[in-house]
Amino acid sequence: MKRFENILKSIGPMPLVMSAVALVLIIVSGLSYEGQVASHSFWSAIVAVFTRAILGASSWFGNNYGMGIILFTIFIRFLILPLMVYQVRSMMKMQVVQPALKALQAKYPGKDTESRQLMMAEQQALYKNAGVNPFASMLPLIVQMPILIALYQSIWNSPVLRSGKFLWLELGSNDPYYILPVLAALFTFASSWLSMQSNPDQNGITKAMPYLFPVIIFFSALAVPSALSLYWVVGNAFQTVQTFFLQNPFKIRREREAAEALEKEKQRKIKKARRGKRK
Template identity: 70%
Template sequence: MQTVKRWAKVIGPLPLILALIALVGIFAAGFSYHQNITGSGIWGSFIAAFTQSILGASSWFGENYGFGIIVFTILVRFVILPLMVFQIDSMKKMQGLQAEIKVIQNKYPGKDAESRQLLMNEQQALYKEHNVRPFASMLPLLVQMPVLIALYQAIFNSHELRSGSFLWLELGKHDPYFILPVLAALFTFASSWLSTQANPEQNTMTKVMPYIFPVIIFFTALSVPSALSLYWVVGNIFQTVQTFILQNPFKMRKEREDAKRLEREIERKKRKARRGRKRR
């Protein structure tokens, strides 16, 4: 119970309210579809519920399956928003401890078993002192992955969704003008770049990843139906806006600079006070 309360405090009321509204919207979409879609087993039923909700959302727009996919993707993103807020908060705490972790790593290089054990002990003590759980940030990813995979399969397996059309697209075929793959790659880069820029400590891997993910998404989007590419584009646009709001690198960079400026000002005043005492 204490863990749940702590998570709710970290997440805040607004993301939880938005997630609840989005969840109601998903159920409403499912109930508004005139046919009942069933699946085999727990996973099949999960995918069937997703499919029915997408088709229900499409019925709100005159059986426009493109709009149905867009609306449902946004609703799902709002449902998992609290998890993303919690994950980002954990990442920020970890980033704030990077300088202290480097000091510990320099103190214990981990070249032998004793050094590695001391390194682990001091890192755990540091995490406990600052109430940071390094692996807790993985929980939101583990929870949202089945949701996103089910959404992927619901779009892929539904004949109605793949046979529909939207703008210039035939949802069951590739984008003939490559517009969706390009947009998916661009917004993947935008969200990844914003996320890495918010991190004050960057290594070679974190610098390279924003350029690798868009390439993977681009070539994958070329080989799947436009319905899935549309899902990626909408999801990545949402992710970009979400990252900018929750991890605004320009705001965070200014906050770090202000903190360093304040630290230097305090240190300057201390040195001035020490010099004044010496003169007396």
């Protein structure tokens, strides 16, 4: 219970309120659709909820299904906002404990079982004391995967959505001009780059991630219906803005440099005081 309270405290009230409002809007949009969406199992019922929500949101714009997908995407992003905030806060805490983790690795350089067990025990204690969850970064991905699958199936199984048009797009077909795949890749790069810039300890893998993810998203967007690519574009654009406000690398760098300068000044004064005592 205390751990749950700490998580809620870390997230803050505003993201939770926004998430609750988004959930209500998803329910309202689903209820506003007057047609029937078939479901014959638990999973198909989830897909049906998504389909009804998109169709209901589309009806608010004169059955503009592209606008319905955009609005539904924004609802989903606000719905999972508490998880994203928790992920970012956990990542920032992980960056703080990185020096201590490196010290542990230096303390237990051996590869024998006893050395690994001791390091794991001290590492877990370090995470607990710092309030860090090393698996927090996986939560949004775990949540979004079934959402993406359900969205894909809701579009593919709905003749109305599959035959819908939006701007130059046929929502059930690929983007003929590759505009959505390019935009999805660009916004993925922007959000990944912003996120990585706030991390002072980068290795080869972390440096490559902002360039690897956009390539994956680009080729994935080429292979899926435009409706899903539209979801990625809007979702990744939202993610870019969210990352800037929650994990502003320029602000974090200024704060880190100020803290380092303060620490250097403190150490300089200590050394000066010690030299004075010797005299």
